[in-house]
Amino acid sequence: MVSHSERPALLIAEDDDMLREMVSLALARAGYEVIVAASGEEALAILEDSVVLSGLYTDIQLPGSIDGWQLGTAFHVRWPSLPIVYASARKRRGEQVVSTGIFFEKPFRLERVVAAFAKHQRKTALAA
Template sequence: MVRLIGADAVAEAGYDVVEASSADEALTILQGAEEVHILFSDIRMPGTMDGLQLARIVHDRWPSIRIVLTSGDTFLQDRDVPDDGRFLAKPYRVDVLQRTITELAS
């Protein structure tokens, strides 16, 4: 449900959204994707790795992809997110998420 809210907010801001249910699925999608500009991920995810590990891999493999991480129980500073990414603590406001995505996309 939380993923749906975030995906809807990003789509409402005018961006195409591809959802993944785990970090493993996200990596599979990214390997076959032609053009991805931003990774928006929760830190707590099912699968073999969490969102922070996913962000590090994405940063290493696809350095042009900007990163936004979120969590309700793990708190980071923006400087802790790879690639000068951003961290949004939950609950975040939809307008803040949309503004953050827009800033990173430009």
Template sequence: MPVEQRPVCLVVEDEARNLMNAMTIAEECDFDVIQAVNAEDALKLLEARTDIRVVFTDVHLPGSVDGLSMARTVRERWPDIHILVASGKVDIDPALMPSRGVFLPKPYEPDMLEATLRTFMAMDASQTPTAQS
């Protein structure tokens, strides 16, 4: 019997503590987790892989592209990927968020991140056709 592949969550965060916390929570939600510290590296990973189901990004990232711009690019190029955006700036203009993107204000409760990731998994499971025997 083949082992089902776990969904992949790409965490884009430049602060080590926040990165480790997000990765731990995603792993506890049965995701395989990969990481990037800036938007440019995240986009390269997305171009190279087809198994990423969730992108969880901070808004403020080093480099020329911020997390919101990257999230909008992800939505345009990979419309089926779930997008989760976090920031300590709680007054983000909803018009800047990608469609169907979820915003978590920092500091977020681990339970909120876990619930959001589990919701994403449930959405994918409900859209996956049942294998025929």
């Protein structure tokens, strides 16, 4: 799958159907093309399929053998300057920056996820 859209494309890896839909809808309304995956393996296959992406949102605990940290690492290796938003219901002291992105504790406000990607997009536009 290759993104042909003029809009920046984000990969959403989230196994909770309702949350995946809510995050996807919020980001689509903010002007992003959204590509979704319900497992780490599905998301990794999308990464490996030459998709041009502008960012990654991933749940930490995904079904299968690939978790969100591993997915984030694979994404970061391919696109080291692009934003990654990690999310989990496990306690990590709220929102915090991790080495390759930002972490949100569930539940979170959707506006904060949108703002995290928008902030990176603004920085990129200013640098151009």
